[in-house]
Amino acid sequence: MYMAMGGLKCVAFLVMVASASQLAEAQVLGLLNLINISGLVSCSLNGNIIPNAATPTPPFPNALVEVSCGGNVISSALTNGAGVFNMVLNPLQFLLNNLLSSNCNVRVVTPLSNCNATLPSTGILQSPLQLIGTTAQGLFSVFNLVPVTFRLIGI
Ligand SMILES: *[C@@H]1O[C@H](CO)[C@@H](O)[C@H](O)[C@H]1NC(C)=O
Ligand SMILES: *[C@@H]1O[C@H](CO)[C@@H](O)[C@H](O)[C@H]1NC(C)=O
Numbered sequence: 001m002y003m004a005m006g007g008l009k010c011v012a013f014l015v016m017v018a019s020a021s022q023l024a025e026a027q028v029l030g031l032l033n034l035i036n037i038s039g040l041v042s043c044s045l046n047g048n049i050i051p052n053a054a055t056p057t058p059p060f061p062n063a064l065v066e067v068s069c070g071g072n073v074i075s076s077a078l079t080n081g082a083g084v085f086n087m088v089l090n091p092l093q094f095l096l097n098n099l100l101s102s103n104c105n106v107r108v109v110t111p112l113s114n115c116n117a118t119l120p121s122t123g124i125l126q127s128p129l130q131l132i133g134t135t136a137q138g139l140f141s142v143f144n145l146v147p148v149t150f151r152l153i154g155i
Contacts, residue, residue, distance in 0.1 A: 043115035047125035047150035059083025123155035
């Protein structure tokens with residue numbers, strides 16, 4: 001009986017070792033990682049908060065935000081009422097290093113004039129992406145990416 005229990009414990013231990021190494025393998029492959037791209041778009045000439053303004057810079061709601069790599073849109077989202085957008089990508093499909101390279105950009109394609117008629121109706125806000133940190137969410141490692149800073153281009 002004692003021997004049988006010992007044997008069972010041994011099997012249980014082996015199963016645990018196996019699943020732990022499978023977990024490590026999955027992490028190497030990126031199965032348990034997520035890329036979380038988020039940011040704030042403000043209703044100003046460069047899409048950023050105006051520093052030291054007398055009144056807070058208003059947000060840019062309902063703006064179409066696209067992540068584009070080598071001219072191909074890989075993901076898109078609308079900003080909410082607070083000007084905040086969020087997209088979650090699977091790193092198996094999108095390489096983190098590529099997203100952080102100059103090959104990829106985050107773009108606000110809705111004209112600025114949509115949030116304020118005195119702002120330009122042509123051009124798009126564009127920014128490269130940067131990694132600001134990694135957070136754990138359950139079994140997932142979440143890579144948090146945000147725009148560096150928006151610039152209005154193509155006016
Ligand atoms: C992504 O980041 C945003 C902003 O920090 C956060 O609200 C959201 O919960 C994050 N999503 C995941 C899946 O981590
Ligand atoms: C609209 O933009 C103009 C020019 O940047 C600015 O002076 C004005 O305060 C803005 N209006 C609102 C409601 O934000």
